[in-house]
Amino acid sequence: MKLRPGALILNAVLIGGAFLTVAPLLWMLSASLMPTGQANTSPPPLLPSRVTFEHYVELFTHLNLAQSFANSLLVSVVGTLATLVTSSMAGYAFAKLRFPGREALFRLLLTAMLVPAQVGMLPLFLMLKKLGLVNTYGGVLIPWLASVFGIFLVRQVAQAIPEDLLNSARLDGAGEWRIYRSIVLPNLGPVLATLAVFVFMSSWNDFLWPLVILSDDRRYTLPVALASLVGEHVQDTELMMAGAVVTVLPVLALFVVLQRWYIRGVMAGSVKG
């Protein structure tokens, strides 16, 4: 398997590109393990002179990042579960069950994809303020409870469930709820896995909404905590890099493990237009 010169150059360019792509992430990891102050020397060192975990320890002891980590986890897990439940139900209903107003409602939901999320954000804040949900987990969760994208995704897959399968269950006397639970849901397994990875990552990485709705640093999610931390600790490069690692590592690890599902979601998203 010898490579010709053209192919050699091609693969070399790709390797160079791959290196440039991961370099910022590798440096983040490396700098997070450097002793305090080492990153702020010239010329900038690539590797720690001595590996230390002191910045991680400081983050989780003095700076209370464990709380933010738990907040992020809570919001992402609950948001993901909620979206799975609501989207699987609605996606199936819009695909397979005839009810009055179905087409009109579905078209209305699709128009939501045209409206930038920021348009509803300020008024939603005022609404939640009236409901006493500002600065609560419930407030952060609100946008993650249902998803037009999720409904759309599930609907596409649910449409392929054979009508005969549902009808024979009906003839056997199964109720609609039972059909949803024991016939439809198992058929939706793969698409729900895709949706789960997608929603989890988006809610984990979300910034603007939690920034708007949270004011108490004990409720901050990781991105908000990080953005506020950099205000006070801008000189502490190594500490900030440790914070970035803590924030990025869970989603990166999830991506590596669940790549297949995530990539499917990207592809499914690309046909929604």
Place this chain on the structure above:
Amino acid sequence: MSAGVGVAPAAAVDAGGAKRAPLAGPQARAGLALALPSVALILVFFFGPVLYGAWLSLTDFDIYALADPSSVRFIGLGNYAHAFAETDFWNALRITLVYAFVGAPISVAVSLAAALLVDAKTTRWKPFFRAVYFAPVVTTLVAVAIVWRYLYQPQYGLVNAFLAKFGIPRVDWLGDPHWALPAILVLAVWKNFGYNLLIFVAGLQNVPRELHEAAELDGARAWQKFWNVTLPELAPVFLFVSVTTVINYFQLFAEPYVMTQGGPLKSTNSLVLLMYEQGFRWWRLGYAAALAFILFAVILVATAAQMWLQQRRERAA
């Protein structure tokens, strides 16, 4: 397929040939019940706020109204007039247009170039490259924006150290009004190009091989094949990618928020950042709502324009 003849009056036959349930009865009830949670949540927490925001943008809702809602007055298009009279607004709009119409095309071009390389016949380890190039997409924007803030640091940052190897003098990337915006765009492209790359790779794999072979028989060069075969076949994918990417760049927020706070000299201030500052720092919620609707209108116009251009090109072809 036409509606069935001789089928019981209550049921019709749809394209699949299956009996349709009537619009009342257990199926209809179940359908409504299953759709209800999502529909209700989206109506109450998305469409509701959007309509409320439309009204808000016509009022002088400010920090006093936050304490005493009865002090809110209807001021018609006053907030919009105010925006059009403000230099800050025009500045943010101009910068947002640069993000959208310089940043997004660069981003799409990088994605396409990388996709062509990854999809090339002689490329080895394709899944590996796809995964590596995609990795920044899944990272947390705030975290990597902070990382890049340090990479751009003039004295100790790796970017300057790397460029110094090629004899390029030190630049204060985020501190210089000429360089801060390009620096933010580099971060944004790095963060996002893997997403469109995946979509382009999928599109490239759908280009029929026979078309390439036919072009090769005609003696087409590589770039001719790209221009005359690949690009036209990719047109629908290209439209989707450019529309969604432009929309995303219109909404740029966390990058300038974390890296420059919109500075230096407001040279990186996006519309969403301006909206956030007006709304949540100065509590001018009426004005901020108007800014959100202006952004919405600009995005709609830009999207419609891209679709119209694409249609015209198709008709010309």
